[in-house]
Every structure is written in C-alpha cells, then in structure tokens.
Amino acid sequence: MRPTQALGATRKAISSLALIGLLGLSLVMSAAAPLSVARDDQQGATPSRSAVTLSPARGPIGSITTLRGNGFAANASLDVLWQDWDGSWDASGGGFKARVYKERMTPLTQVRADASGAFEARVEVPQGFGFEHQIVVAQGGERRATSAFFVEMQARMTPQNGPPGTLITMELKGVGVQPRERDWVVLYDNQFAGWMSAVTTNGTATGVITATGGPGRHILEVFQGPYFPDLNAAHSPDPARPTWTFEFTVTDGQAILPPPPEQQGPKPIAGAPPKDAKGPVVWLDPASGYVGMDVTVRGSGLPANADVRLDWQTNFGPDPVVAGGIRAHASFPVVTGKTAADGTLRATFKVPEDVGRVHPVVLMAGEQSLATGEFKVRPKANFITPASGPVGTDITINLKGVDDTDTGKIFIITYDNAWTGYACSVTSQGDITIHIPASGKPGWHFINLYPGMYEPVGGQGMFSYEVYDNMEEFYIFRVPQLTYLADHPNEKDIPAFRFAFFVTGETK
Amino acid sequence: MTAEGLTPGQSVEFQWATANGSFKLDTASGAVKYEQRVFKPRRIPLGRATVDAQGKATATFAAPDDFGEVHEIYAVAAGKDVAQGGFRILRYATISPTEGPVGTPITITVTGMGWKPFEHSMGVLYDNKYGGYMSAVTTRGTAVFQIRAAGPPGQHTIRLHSAGKSVPYINIQQSPFSYLPQFNFIFTVTDDKGPPPDSVDKIDGSRVAVANAIVPGAIVKTTSAASGMTATLDPALGPALSKAKLRAQGLPPSAQLDLLWLTVQKSPNAPANWTPATATLTKVTTTPDGALTADVQIPDDVGGWHAVRLAAGKDAVVDAPFYMERSVVSVTPRRVRMGDTFTIKIKGAGWTELDNGVAVTYDNAYIGNAIAQDGNGDITLTLTATGGSGTHLIDVYPLIQSGKDKTWWGYRLPFLTFAQDFPGMQLGYRLSAFRLAIEVTE
Numbered sequence: 001m002r003p004t005q006a007l008g009a010t011r012k013a014i015s016s017l018a019l020i021g022l023l024g025l026s027l028v029m030s031a032a033a034p035l036s037v038a039r040d041d042q043q044g045a046t047p048s049r050s051a052v053t054l055s056p057a058r059g060p061i062g063s064i065t066t067l068r069g070n071g072f073a074a075n076a077s078l079d080v081l082w083q084d085w086d087g088s089w090d091a092s093g094g095g096f097k098a099r100v101y102k103e104r105m106t107p108l109t110q111v112r113a114d115a116s117g118a119f120e121a122r123v124e125v126p127q128g129f130g131f132e133h134q135i136v137v138a139q140g141g142e143r144r145a146t147s148a149f150f151v152e153m154q155a156r157m158t159p160q161n162g163p164p165g166t167l168i169t170m171e172l173k174g175v176g177v178q179p180r181e182r183d184w185v186v187l188y189d190n191q192f193a194g195w196m197s198a199v200t201t202n203g204t205a206t207g208v209i210t211a212t213g214g215p216g217r218h219i220l221e222v223f224q225g226p227y228f229p230d231l232n233a234a235h236s237p238d239p240a241r242p243t244w245t246f247e248f249t250v251t252d253g254q255a256i257l258p259p260p261p262e263q264q265g266p267k268p269i270a271g272a273p274p275k276d277a278k279g280p281v282v283w284l285d286p287a288s289g290y291v292g293m294d295v296t297v298r299g300s301g302l303p304a305n306a307d308v309r310l311d312w313q314t315n316f317g318p319d320p321v322v323a324g325g326i327r328a329h330a331s332f333p334v335v336t337g338k339t340a341a342d343g344t345l346r347a348t349f350k351v352p353e354d355v356g357r358v359h360p361v362v363l364m365a366g367e368q369s370l371a372t373g374e375f376k377v378r379p380k381a382n383f384i385t386p387a388s389g390p391v392g393t394d395i396t397i398n399l400k401g402v403d404d405t406d407t408g409k410i411f412i413i414t415y416d417n418a419w420t421g422y423a424c425s426v427t428s429q430g431d432i433t434i435h436i437p438a439s440g441k442p443g444w445h446f447i448n449l450y451p452g453m454y455e456p457v458g459g460q461g462m463f464s465y466e467v468y469d470n471m472e473e474f475y476i477f478r479v480p481q482l483t484y485l486a487d488h489p490n491e492k493d494i495p496a497f498r499f500a501f502f503v504t505g506e507t508k
Numbered sequence: 509m510t511a512e513g514l515t516p517g518q519s520v521e522f523q524w525a526t527a528n529g530s531f532k533l534d535t536a537s538g539a540v541k542y543e544q545r546v547f548k549p550r551r552i553p554l555g556r557a558t559v560d561a562q563g564k565a566t567a568t569f570a571a572p573d574d575f576g577e578v579h580e581i582y583a584v585a586a587g588k589d590v591a592q593g594g595f596r597i598l599r600y601a602t603i604s605p606t607e608g609p610v611g612t613p614i615t616i617t618v619t620g621m622g623w624k625p626f627e628h629s630m631g632v633l634y635d636n637k638y639g640g641y642m643s644a645v646t647t648r649g650t651a652v653f654q655i656r657a658a659g660p661p662g663q664h665t666i667r668l669h670s671a672g673k674s675v676p677y678i679n680i681q682q683s684p685f686s687y688l689p690q691f692n693f694i695f696t697v698t699d700d701k702g703p704p705p706d707s708v709d710k711i712d713g714s715r716v717a718v719a720n721a722i723v724p725g726a727i728v729k730t731t732s733a734a735s736g737m738t739a740t741l742d743p744a745l746g747p748a749l750s751k752a753k754l755r756a757q758g759l760p761p762s763a764q765l766d767l768l769w770l771t772v773q774k775s776p777n778a779p780a781n782w783t784p785a786t787a788t789l790t791k792v793t794t795t796p797d798g799a800l801t802a803d804v805q806i807p808d809d810v811g812g813w814h815a816v817r818l819a820a821g822k823d824a825v826v827d828a829p830f831y832m833e834r835s836v837v838s839v840t841p842r843r844v845r846m847g848d849t850f851t852i853k854i855k856g857a858g859w860t861e862l863d864n865g866v867a868v869t870y871d872n873a874y875i876g877n878a879i880a881q882d883g884n885g886d887i888t889l890t891l892t893a894t895g896g897s898g899t900h901l902i903d904v905y906p907l908i909q910s911g912k913d914k915t916w917w918g919y920r921l922p923f924l925t926f927a928q929d930f931p932g933m934q935l936g937y938r939l940s941a942f943r944l945a946i947e948v949t950e
Contacts, residue, residue: 185876190894191870192874216846216950217846221892225876229876230876230878231875231878231889232888232889247847318683322625322684323684390663391665392665392694415636415637419637419638419874420633420636421675421678423682431682433682437665437667438665439635439636475919475920477673478675
C-alpha cells in the first residue's frame with residue numbers, strides 16, 4: 001500500500017534515510033501536502049488502546065484508502081507496515097513439493113500522531129498479492145494496532161476481437177496466497193482451457209490462449225478453482241470469490257497462424273570459454289540449443305596433435321516414476337577429432353536425440369579424460385503433419401528434447417482451448433509424438449501444448465501423497481499451466497508450442 | 509493349453525490368475541470417505557488334465573470374461589505350481605449407434621480393461637474435448653456407459669484413450685504401456701431437433717447394496733428395534749420433498765409416538781465436520797394392535813442416507829431407513845441468449861465425499877465441478893450459454909471428491925461409469941446422472 005498523503009499533526013521534511021526506504025515503496029508524493037514522515041523523539045506515553053481503521057476496507061490494486069488511527073501516544077512517530085509475501089516454488093530435485101509463501105511486513109510509511117494520539121493517511125493499494133492483508137501500526141518496533149484490507153482481484157482480457165488464431169492474453173491481478181485464492185482457471189466456450197498461477201509473480205498471472213471457433217462471439221470465463229472451476233460458487237463457504245466473463249469476437253479474415261515449428265521455442269544461447277581458464281578446457285558453442293542442431297566443440301590448453309573424442313552423457317530407460325527402477329547412466333561419443341599443434345580444438349557435431357536438460361560432455365583421449373563441458377538441450381517443435389484434412393484425419397505432432405524432470409517432462413494438450421490430455425517424454429528419451437484425430441467444423445483449428453507438472457514427488461523421486469495430505473495441492477497436475485512463462489515451478493525456459501490444422505469439408 | 513515336462517500320470521489343475529477389484533472406503537471415522545481401489549490377486553480353476561506318458565498335459569478353455577492384459581496361467585499339481593504360461597485378453601471397444609440427432613444417447617462398451625496401473629482407466633474425448641473417465645474395478649474389466657451426441661450436424665470424433673491418471677495419456681505409445689490400444693470412432697450428428705427432454709440415468713440397481721439396510725459407518729445410526737417391531741418406508745428412496753408411506757407393526761398399542769427425521773448437520777464448531785441431528789416431523793398414534801401407517805413428507809435436506817424414527821420420548825422405538833436421491837429442481841431459462849447465464853438447481857446432494865458433488869460437462873467437454881457445502885444439500889450451477897445457436901447439452905455426473913489411490917485417479921472428474929462401478933454402491937448409495945439441455949439463441 002503506497003501512502004499518498006499523511007495528515008499527521010506534525011509535518012516535517014522527509015529525512016534522507018526515510019526517503020531511500022520510501023522510494024523503494026513507490027511513494028506517491030503529493031505536491032500540495034508534502035509527506036510528513038520523520039523521526040522524532042518527542043513522543044508521549046503510549047496509551048493502552050490504540051486502534052486503526054481503513055475506509056474503505058477493500059478495493060483493487062491502485063485504489064485509495066484512508067488509514068485512520070487513534071489512541072496512540074501523542075506526537076508519536078509510527079511505522080505503518082503492510083503484510084506481504086515472497087512466493088516461491090519448492091521444486092528441489094526436479095519435482096514439485098510445495099508452494100512456499102514467506103510472510104514479510106513491508107514498511108509502508110511513517111506517520112505522526114497528533115497531540116490527541118490520532119493520525120490519518122491516504123494510501124494507494126500497491127501491486128502484489130490479493131485478498132486479505134493486515135496493516136500493522138507499530139511504534140518503536142512494537143505492534144500497536146492492526147486492521148485488515150481486502151485487495152480485490154482484477155481480470156483483463158486483450159484484445160477483444162480478432163481473426164482465428166489471435167493470441168488472447170488473460171491477466172489477473174491480486175491473485176491470493178491461500179488455497180482458495182491462488183488457483184484460477186479459464187474456460188473458453190465452456191471448455192477447460194487451463195490453470196493460472198501467480199506464485200513467483202507477486203500476485204499477477206498472465207496467460208495466453210488462442211482465439212478459436214467460427215466468426216462471432218465466444219465466451220471466456222475465469223473461475224477460482226483448484227484444478228477446475230468451482231461451479232457452485234453461490235453455495236461456497238467463500239462466496240466472495242469473484243468470477244469474470246469476457247466476450248471475444250472472432251472476426252472474419254485471414255487466420256493468424258502460429259510460427260512454423262522450427263521458429264518456436266527458446267533461442268540457442270551462445271557458448272563461451274570458461275572465465276580464467278587455466279589448463280585444458282572445452283566449451284560448446286552454442287551452449288544451449290536443440291536436438292539435431294550443429295554444435296561446435298572448442299577447446300584450448302589441450303595436448304597438441306592428440307586424437308580425441310567427445311563423450312555425451314545422459315540417462316536411458318523407462319520413466320521411474322511410472323515404471324519404477326532407475327534410468328541407467330550412459331555415455332557415448334558424438335564427435336572425434338584431432339587437436340591442433342597449439343593445443344586448441346574445433347569440431348562440429350549434431351546434438352543427439354536426447355532429453356532436455358544439461359548434459360555433461362567429456363573430452364577423452366583414449367581412456368583419459370582431458371576436460372569437461374556441458375550442453376543444455378531445450379525442447380523444440382519438430383513438425384505437425386499433415387497440415388489439413390477432413391474430420392478424423394490423424395494429426396501427428398512431434399517434439400524433441402523435452403525435459404526429464406517431473407516439472408518439465410510433460411506437455412498438456414488443448415484442442416481449440418479444450419483440455420485433451422497430456423504427453424510425456426521420459427521413456428521416449430525426450431521425444432513426444434502425439435496423434436490427434438482432426439475434429440470440428442471446416443476451418444482452422446488450434447492445438448496448443450502447454451508446460452505443466454506431472455505429479456508431486458517424494459524423497460526418492462517417486463509419487464508421494466505426502467504433498468497431497470494437506471489437500472491444498474491436490475489438483476494442479478496434468479493441467480495446462482497458462483502462466484508457465486513467468487511462473488513455471490522449476491524450469492524457466494520451457495515454451496508452449498502452438499500448432500494449427502485446417503479441417504477440410506470433405507467426409508473421411 | 510499345453511504344459512510340458514510334467515510327471516506322467518499326474519493330475520494337474522490349470523489355474524487362471526486374476527484379481528478381485530473393490531473400493532476401499534473409510535467408514536470408521538464417522539464419515540464416509542473413498543480411499544482407493546483395491547485389487548486382490550486370486551486364482552480361478554480352469555479345469556484339470558492328466559499328464560500323458562510324454563509328460564504333457566493338454567486342455568482347452570474359453571478365455572474368461574475378465575480384466576484385460578496378461579494373466580498368468582499355472583499348472584498346479586499336488587498343491588504346487590509346476591508350470592506357468594500366460595494369456596493376454598485384448599481390449600475391445602464399440603459405440604452404438606454411430607449416427608443420430610443431437611442428444612442421441614451413445615452407448616460405449618469397452619471390454620478388457622486391466623487392473624494394473626495405466627491399464628485400469630481410460631478417458632473419453634469427444635471432438636478432442638475431455639469428457640470424463642471410465643473404470644471397470646468391480647465389473648471385471650468391462651465398462652458400459654453413455655454419453656450424448658453433441659455439436660452441429662456433421663461428423664464428430666469420439667476417442668477412447670488410455671489414461672495415466674484418468675486423464676488421457678496422449679503419447680502412451682511411447683511409454684512403458686505402449687501395448688495399450690486407443691479407439692477412434694466417428695459419430696455423425698444428423699440433425700438438431702431441439703433440446704431433448706431432461707432425463708435421469710440411474711444406477712444399476714442390481715449392483716447396489718439393498719436400500720433400507722442399516723448403513724455401516726455412517727453418522728446416521730439406526731437403532732435395533734425390539735423383536736417383532738418393523739418399520740419400512742415405501743418408497744425407501746426418493747428426492748427431497750417427496751412423499752413416502754411409513755408402515756410399522758409390533759409397536760406398543762395405542763401409543764402416541766414422535767416421528768423423527770434422522771439427519772446430519774454441520775458441526776457449529778467445525779463446519780467441515782458433520783454431526784448427527786434429529787428433527788421432529790410430527791406425532792403419530794399406533795392402532796390398538798400396535799400397527800401404524802403414516803404419510804411422511806421427506807424434508808428438504810442433505811441427500812444420502814437418513815432414517816425416519818419412531819420414538820417414545822427420548823427412547824427410540826424403531827427406525828426406517830430412507831435414501832434421499834439427488835434431483836434436479838430447475839433449469840432456467842431453457843432458451844438462453846449466447847453469453848447469458850442459466851441456472852441449474854439440484855437438491856439432495858449428500859454430506860459424504862461420495863455423494864456431495866457433481867461434475868459437469870457442456871457438449872461433452874468437462875467444465876468443472878460443484879460440491880454442496882452449505883449444509884442443506886443444494887447445488888446451484890450458474891453457467892454461461894456458449895457455442896452458437898442451437899441445442900447444447902449439459903450432463904451432470906457423480907464424482908469422487910478425493911482419495912488416496914496409489915495411482916492418482918479421477919478425483920472431481922466426471923465418473924462416466926458410475927451406474928455400474930461406483931464406490932458408494934456397496935453402501936447403498938444410488939447416484940444418478942442428469943441429462944439436461946438448453947437452446948442457445950443469438
């Protein structure tokens with residue numbers, strides 16, 4: 001909550017120390033009434049009953065509320081604190097374990113009570129998590145009074161119209177931290193399109209879906225719901241949960257098609273020699289990229305004119321989460337070459353078909369290890385085929401380099417914004433091939449593959465109900481995480497892949 | 509079937525390895541909760557044969573009507589397994605019919621579903637929209653259920669897909685379970701003749717525990733009547749606000765008794781918990797020969813198991829159990845402009861995790877769930893009309909709210925096979941699916 005004006009009895013120039021802190025709080029200064037927050041030792045005794053009120057006691061982010069206090073020590077300098085949280089995902093070990101919200105009390109401002117022990121301040125609700133926040137008024141580090149402010153959620157859809165294939169951005173502000181506040185889901189024409197979270201994004205959730213369907217109006221709805229919309233909100237113990245309904249108009253006109261598969265996904269990241277390298281080193285350029293792309297291994301400080309090979313390290317085997325066991329460690333050569341007379345190396349190889357992750361590489365001379373490096377395989381869209389056909393046509397979509405963690409190994413499929421199912425990469429060594437029968441009216445149809453989580457894992461990397469036991473995280477698995485881009489639980493560079501298919505009019 | 513290398517002249521029995529499927533419920537805590545599916549291995553004798561002089565025993569048998577996938581077959585002699593083979597029951601699926609107007613019930617039959625993880629559940633995709641899951645836990649691998657034809661005239665795809673956790677595992681051909689088949693069908697919607705009338709798909713009564721029995725583990729405890737006293741309600745099940753006839757005999761002659769309604773209510777101190785409660789319905793007087801006949805107005809209450817009690821003061825005399833079914837009160841309006849809302853009111857939702865919620869599909873796409881939470885069994889669904897002009901279908905299915913299955917199951921998802929394979933059946937729960945429809949106008 002940002003103070004806009006403090007109306008304490010004593011007005012003084014803001015101290016440099018306070019200014020530094022308050023600038024960090026996005027202080028909104030009023031030219032007409034300079035903020036009066038400064039330290040003052042001339043404070044009276046603290047009365048026994050201090051109280052604060054907020055009017056209004058609820059509002060959206062950016063709204064103004066007035067904080068009034070009384071019963072404080074005369075002329076007391078008071079700290080106004082806002083209950084806030086730092087959100088994070090506990091995905092240590094590659095699997096979801098918990099959402100963690102660390103509470104913190106953020107200093108909002110300092111105000112000065114007047115001679116009667118009262119004060120008044122107008123403040124602006126800051127960006128952040130929504131729902132109930134405590135506002136604490138403290139004196140000398142001791143809590144004197146509290147009041148609650150309810151931050152109302154806001155939802156926005158942009159744009160409001162466009163041809164098929166238009167990317168529609170849904171933005172929620174003021175997402176909460178409690179179980180019935182933090183999960184929101186989107187329906188598109190009464191079809192479940194995905195789940196929105198805002199754990200690490202300070203209460204703001206942003207997701208993108210694709211405009212689909214024939215020309216005309218289409219309905220997008222946002223519901224609270226772990227997993228799926230709670231359709232009985234009227235009889236919920238928390239009827240205050242809002243819902244939103246938006247209309248998107250699909251216009252006539254040329255469909256906006258997603259980029260070709262090869263243009264989707266994270267861009268390769270250039271490699272560079274290790275800093276302050278001494279002795280033999282190897283590095284790969286790029287350092288991150290796709291299955292099948294050319295990579296140059298470079299080295300220096302190596303033995304001159306030596307025959308070398310680069311061994312690629314990985315794991316093979318069925319997904320232990322579904323089949324038990326472990327994936328066996330494996331190593332195989334990807335390129336051989338000869339070092340130059342000056343001990344440098346330059347050789348090119350194609351990234352092998354493998355799971356997405358950081359793969360160590362080891363430069364070997366015979367059985368001697370000379371140096372190690374690494375390459376990070378990232379997921380890529382390989383192809384969709386065919387591009388058109390009648391209802392029932394077998395649409396085949398292929399991805400490569402999909403990760404092998406529980407938070408990265410699956411993609412969740414939507415067809416025209418309707419949840420279809422999931423696909424997993426581990427047993428197939430990073431390859432995902434899905435077959436979908438074409439459906440729907442003649443015209444363009446859109447198939448999106450979103451990141452998501454498979455299921456919670458315990459200490460051995462296996463499925464665990466321990467996470468479920470508190471019931472708070474029961475339903476966030478195997479559903480499309482629309483907010484993957486900014487709030488993925490683990491990997492921060494897993495893309496969503498978008499495809500289009502044209503259903504023709506003939507009968508299959 | 510041939511076994512070799514056996515002792516000549518020995519009699520061997522061929523045994524078929526399978527499992528018995530059941531649902532484990534927690535009824536001990538005073539609540540009724542679903543816990544998990546349980547598959548207990550067992551063997552079924554197939555027949556006997558005598559080992560010939562070459563040490564070979566041969567027999568012919570018909571593949572049992574059983575769970576799908578690989579079953580071990582043992583040759584057992586003198587109580588010991590002396591040989592082992594296997595037989596795989598393949599999965600098979602049909603739909604019927606394959607064309608019809610909007611609202612046509614489509615019967616889907618799948619045989620050969622397994623009992624092991626990833627083999628035991630499948631999902632249904634209608635035009636690639638997930639519409640729910642099927643199970644065959646207590647039906648030995650056979651699932652029979654219905655969805656309805658939805659969408660504009662033309663061809664529509666129905667895909668029956670193996671499911672990892674009740675959710676279709678779309679690339680299962682790349683998994684350790686690549687042997688599991690998927691089934692694709694085309695259904696042709698011939699016409700839109702307007703919204704079909706509402707209908708109720710009831711549970712298969714032959715598979716459910718008998719109503720009017722005392723419910724094990726439920727909070728609503730019925731009392732043991734004195735010898736010779738009996739009381740029954742006719743019907744013994746029905747919706748809220750329905751009427752039933754109470755007939756009792758063996759009662760004290762010419763006695764004035766209280767007619768009580770045994771129910772539950774939310775605990776005031778812990779709203780998540782339920783406690784027993786009693787409401788007085790009326791007073792009744794028995795005949796000189798100790799008989800009683802009375803009309804009973806079933807209250808507007810939470811659904812599930814209740815009882816009507818005859819009591820003398822504080823003393824219970826005899827109880828007559830009653831199962832309150834869920835019912836649709838209204839769908840309003842029936843003609844809805846695109847983008848406007850319509851409301852479905854349901855009464856009789858229960859207080860247990862087996863019967864307190866519904867899962868809803870719109871044109872066979874799952875859109876969400878609703879749990880009755882306010883203590884009176886009411887569920888109000890406020891939905892938005894979408895999909896363009898014409899008939900649109902809303903199907904309201906039973907669900908399981910949560911559980912502790914070793915392999916995650918379809919919690920809060922449409923339980924399409926509820927009529928034959930639902931966990932609450934063993935306790936006499938009779939849940940229905942409601943088939944509703946609206947007409948969307950522009």
